[in-house]
Amino acid sequence: MTKKLVLVDGNSIAYRAFFALPLLSNDKGIHTNAIYGFTTILTRILEEEKPTHMLVAFDAGKTTFRHKTFTEYKGGRQKTPPELSEQFSFIRELLDVYGISRYELTNYEADDIIGTLSLTAEKEDFEVKVITGDKDLLQLVSPKTTVAITKKGITEVDAFTPEKIDETYGISSNQIIDMKGLMGDKSDNIPGVEGIGEKTALKLLKEFGSVEEVLNSIDQISGKKMKERLEENKETALMSKELATIMRDSPIEISLAETEYKGYDEEKLIALYKELGFKSMLEKLDVEVSESAELQEIHPTVLKDVKEEHLEGNVALTVELFDENYHHGDILGFGLVGEKESYYIDRDTALQSEVFVKWLEDESKKKAVFDIKRAAVALKWNHVELRGVDFDLLIAAYLIDPAQSHEDVAAVAKLKGYGGQVQGDEEVYGKGAKRAVPNEESLAEHTVRKAFMIKTLKEPFLKDLEENNQLSLFNDLEMPLALVLGEMEVQGVHMDMNRLEEMGKEIGERLSEYEKNIYALAGEEFNINSPKQLGVVLFENLGLPPIKKTKTGYSTSADVLEKLASKHEIVSEILQYRQLGKLQSTYIEGLKKVVYKETDKVHTRFNQTLTQTGRLSSTDPNLQNIPIRLEEGKKIRQAFVPSHEGWMIFAADYSQIELRVLAHIAQDKKLINAFKHDLDIHTQTAMDVFKVERDEVTDNMRRHAKAVNFGIVYGISDYGLSQSLNISRKEAQKFIDRYLESFPGVQAYMNNIIQDAKEAGYVTTLLHRRRYLPELTSRNFNLRSFAERTAMNTPIQGSAADIIKKAMLEVQKRLKEEELEAKLLLQVHDELIFEAPTSEIEKLQKLVPEVMEHAIELSVPLKVDHAYGETWFDAK
């Protein structure tokens, strides 16, 4: 890796920070605005630049060697305000604590130190970045050195590369000193040539190159006045240039090696931040700053004999697991926090205690937890049914703001200012190879602290839910759904391992065929799975035109390869190879890895608290992306079979649920009408967009219309549509415009939703799910556009998620009521998959669509298609 040296002009940055920020002071009356600004810039540099080496240079001494040349150098400057002077010692301390080297040299300016070190570093092949507020330093810019000039405020910078200098000034970096020579510099009291400003200076330099050449060519310069001025100020111009020239061989006594950045001393940094009163900085270090930050003392009693008296009243409960994957239920222990006492119970004591198990299974004994599904599933694997949970902190936090981190109790506690009361799970267990169970005392404390936080946070979070009008979403939808999902996960999906093996073998053989062919066509062997190597083969060795580039090289994505297919035989071979390779590694090998050997089942985990829209996601394995689009991949579904002989797979899916939701939310008359009459929505759209009769709609028109419909649902951009249809952005925009003209209700909805979201700060779904969109007011076009599309899309996708979730609850309830053996196995966003005895299929065909279609009543009917078969493949 190339080494990177960041050089900071300390005085310049301190001045900038001081004048950019209001005159803050801490509780001891020390002014801190420059220190604060300096800290902000430092942290940003460390984060963004990730320097291997760093140094902050300061001016030292009232006079410098430049004063010998020109006694009035830097004359007329305002004295440094005392409010700023007093801050410099803290800035130096700050740097020391940060482990960043600093340097000053009597009679030299920071510029000269930077100029000298940057040159040394360049010779050592470092990448150099200079941070300053002073444009003088632009003269240091080179292919290896970038100079970032702070703009208004303190965090925004303009980074100057040689190209940028040329773009901005039309000259090269070594002509910057000539520019100063001609135009002078007011702030440093460098005179320059009177009457010549930036424009004229640049014009002259573009023509003649340097101050010397300008002065040699005065007779060629037009304008009498100008000639006179230059003639009169020859000496001054040359001196000015000299003054502006940064010394690149100053006698500094610090080596490059000494500037190596080794990281900060956290303890000292926290102490310094506390002294300065930098709360936001402390927060960034995950340090608790609130006044009530004193650690609550907790002395859990380790119970070896659980009695009913230990379990009285409302109890917060942690079921502590080691594995991230909760199937198999390797429980470590239980934490309990009741009204007064707190207890820790180890796994064996707990599960062997009749009293405790009875309490866990008692619906009337109310419990609060973090992640009910995790707890319930882990217990289910231990033959215990968790009941009576009326509060899940994880689900509550997710509903209140899905964007916030809720990975563990600590993360949620921090949201309410209790960050200091509990450690993160990763802190306690470690991560990666170092992950391990701590000693029982630490484990007990951690487990109980988490329960304590659940207890503490229950009321505040319930209040938030109430304020958001989300109590019903919480109590009547997500909480019960968690248990339904848990049942589905534990039920698992049965796999036909022979079929899987068979397919793996066949695909493996075909893969080696393709591999051989590809090597022959390429004339060499290489790793086809490496985009980098593939890029070299295709675009360098075989000379195909690179259509798109990625951050790191040529793009070899499928859409690029498809465009190249006609140019060389190898391309379609590679596409085939990729397709089969994906099937083999992700779906054959991937699934085999997670099958439970005793039962030949896979047990996915549905993440209920992750997506920003309210959808579920699925992991280990992800059963929401099993291939279906291509015939080859679809066959994978033949391996998904019922868990009993004489059973079937039954699948029911919503037809166009998102467009129906859109019709309802937007109250678009035409769209509502189309769905009421169950018209082919893509054909209907084509008729409207292309203004033709039904029988004039060509396949291509329908294809375009379909893409537009997709785009509308996904929060379309012209670019997005152009990509999916392979048309120009302009054409895509035209389609969108015509669509919106055709569906004025949708048009109005799109406009209104953005407006409303801007005012409220968030969008909601039919069941009051919420997503905040702060970036709607961003000045950054990209961020804002993205937020706008999200504002349009989330209510649609999210409401569809609400609907199917409600359907799942109702279906599960009905299956139990009707005493059916059928089991709900999977949800794939708009479809539900079941396994059932063949004898029940007839009932399901009636029950499931009916429940799904009436989960929520909209202005349009919901339509559900269904099918069944021996395997998932056949349920089509």
Place this chain on the structure above:
DNA sequence: CAAGTGCGGC
């Protein structure tokens, strides 16, 4: 171990 690329689903 993390980031980047690529690709499967709705």
Place this chain on the structure above:
DNA sequence: GATGCGCCGCACTTGA
């Protein structure tokens, strides 16, 4: 004028 489709998870390579 910009710059990239909405929501996910997993496999693989690469470079630390």
